Amino acid sequence: MKLAIILDPLESIKTYKDSTYAVMREAQARGHELYVMEQHELILDEGKVRAHARRLDMVADELDWYTLGEPAWRELSDFDVTLMRKDPPFDMEYIYSTYLLELAESQGARILNRPEAVRDFNEKLSTAKFPQFMPPTLVTRQQDLIRDFIDKHGDIILKPLDAMGGSSIFRIQRHDPNLNVIIETMTQLGSRTVMAQRFIPEIAQGDKRILIIDGEAVPYALARIPKAGETRGNLAVGGKGVAQPLSANDWKIADALGPRLKELGLFLVGLDVIGDYLTEINVTSPTGFQEITAQSGFNVAGMFVEALEKSVGGER
Incomplete structure (x- = not known):
């Protein structure tokens, strides 16, 4: 199997905990070929989606853990499967990549996760x-509705829809002296949609x-x-x-x-x-x-x- 992976810069990978690293180790041990590329190396040229891909071989050294072949422009359909393992943020550049990857699918490439599904599944x-498994939840940018939600539940979590790693998540209780300023800041004075959920002890x-x-x-x-x-x-x-x-x-x-x-x-x-x-x-990484x-x-x-x-x- 020829396995291509779109990922963050190799030098940024923490080998002791990175899941993509574990996948690459396992794949090579099973005899599969590995090719890597970064997000900016994905292009559309003359109607074809191509990537500046490099063959990667993993070695035993913990510090210098890989060697790379010479980069070459390859159509994604040349690979058996391409994994999109670029970490968030899920910004416009990420969305543009899903458009290119979706086009690559139409040209015979197999992309996992499917770019259309990644784009459609806001992670929050x-x-x-699946409402049967959700805690009581409110999604809005209307500040009065958030205050009503706090009054109803007493203790809530307020979070943006586009953050990761616990960034900008607030726990707010009914009598929090900073309640108003937190709501104003999180919603950017009512211009940004956020998610409120009942706090789960x-x-x-x-x-x-x-x-x-x-x-x-x-x-x-x-x-x-x-x-x-x-x-x-x-x-x-x-x-x-x-x-x-x-x-x-x-x-x-x-x-x-x-x-x-x-x-x-x-x-x-x-x-x-x-x-x-x-x-x-x-669904991103x-x-x-x-x-x-x-x-x-x-x-x-x-x-x-x-x-x-x-x-x-x-x-x-």
């Missing part, structure tokens, strides 16, 4: 497609990341447990990742969403679950492979590459 708002036991691979759940979740004095469990803000078997409710959510996500071409998805509630559906594998012994990258092999084989 897409939970509304079970965050103290962790914000669980459940990985779905080609419709099937990894049997262990990574519970991101907030550090002392924090509401957010995100690893980027100091949360501690603890691998744990999926609960009965986790399986219920995963089993309900998995087939639908697969049908849409979302090959790798990270579901965020707090208590019994689904809070986010991560879900991670957690290495932490789960190290703590549980379950080879997540192995499951991923094996699913890729079956998926690509089924296309032939």
